[in-house]
Amino acid sequence: MAGDEWQRFGPGGAREDGSGEFGHRAFQLTGPPHVDLASRGLIGLSLKSMYDDLLNQPLPERFRDLLDRLEGDRQGPGDGV
Amino acid sequence: MTADPFRDALLAQIPSLRAFAYSLLKDWSRADDMVQDTIVKAWQHRDRFEEGTNLGAWLFTILRNLIYSAHRKRAREVEDADGSYAARLRTHPDQLAHLDFQDMQEALQKIPLDQREALLLIGAEGLSYEEAAEIMGVAVGTVKSRVNRARNRLAQLMGVERQADLGPDRVILAAVQGG
Numbered sequence: 001m002a003g004d005e006w007q008r009f010g011p012g013g014a015r016e017d018g019s020g021e022f023g024h025r026a027f028q029l030t031g032p033p034h035v036d037l038a039s040r041g042l043i044g045l046s047l048k049s050m051y052d053d054l055l056n057q058p059l060p061e062r063f064r065d066l067l068d069r070l071e072g073d074r075q076g077p078g079d080g081v
Numbered sequence: 082m083t084a085d086p087f088r089d090a091l092l093a094q095i096p097s098l099r100a101f102a103y104s105l106l107k108d109w110s111r112a113d114d115m116v117q118d119t120i121v122k123a124w125q126h127r128d129r130f131e132e133g134t135n136l137g138a139w140l141f142t143i144l145r146n147l148i149y150s151a152h153r154k155r156a157r158e159v160e161d162a163d164g165s166y167a168a169r170l171r172t173h174p175d176q177l178a179h180l181d182f183q184d185m186q187e188a189l190q191k192i193p194l195d196q197r198e199a200l201l202l203i204g205a206e207g208l209s210y211e212e213a214a215e216i217m218g219v220a221v222g223t224v225k226s227r228v229n230r231a232r233n234r235l236a237q238l239m240g241v242e243r244q245a246d247l248g249p250d251r252v253i254l255a256a257v258q259g260g
Contacts, residue, residue: 039239040232043232043235043239046184046239047200047235048205049182049185050182050185050189051205051206054096054104055096055100057096057100059099062113063116063117063120066117066120066121067088067091067120070121070124
């Protein structure tokens, strides 16, 4: 049950850096602290999957245009288009 | 014909820069403006970039500094807007224990900016603590502590989400948690 988890991680288990409020609040409102290994894994996967979605967004045209422009400036004016 | 390796390397980094900027700003238009400024700046100072070193880390440093200096005020506003979070939670429990994109984005925005960027660099970008420390201009220990705090907070936020998913009324639960 909830108590086991709390004990396993100890009273300070959820506040690794002394932030404190998390452990206290979570314990008070929902029972055990949420940051067990399973939720950590789930959070990590969810974060990665969210980020992958962002990484796979199509690249707006403006960035290629920008690089073309920068490259054109570098090579000297007059190249056109 | 393009035979400029620097250009190609820059181009290859843009998706990461956009993902990072969007996760900090939650606004594609502002994110893309910041990324554009980053590219211009990097291009202007390309002679300062030493070949063989980490281009991604260098670009992230420029990007986060631009974001911080240009949007310091607005970053505070983003965090102040958190109060509407509970109100924006979907009321239908259609995704049992499923943390979807929107949930994660919403939760991320509730984390203080310095913790959010640490978590993104480590947990999403997969950079080392040392690289992240250099980008953020802080000690490695500080990065670790920020990542830990971000993970705890995220777990708390997502934990509420999950419980609410299973329960009858996630909005009430979220409201209780928020109050």
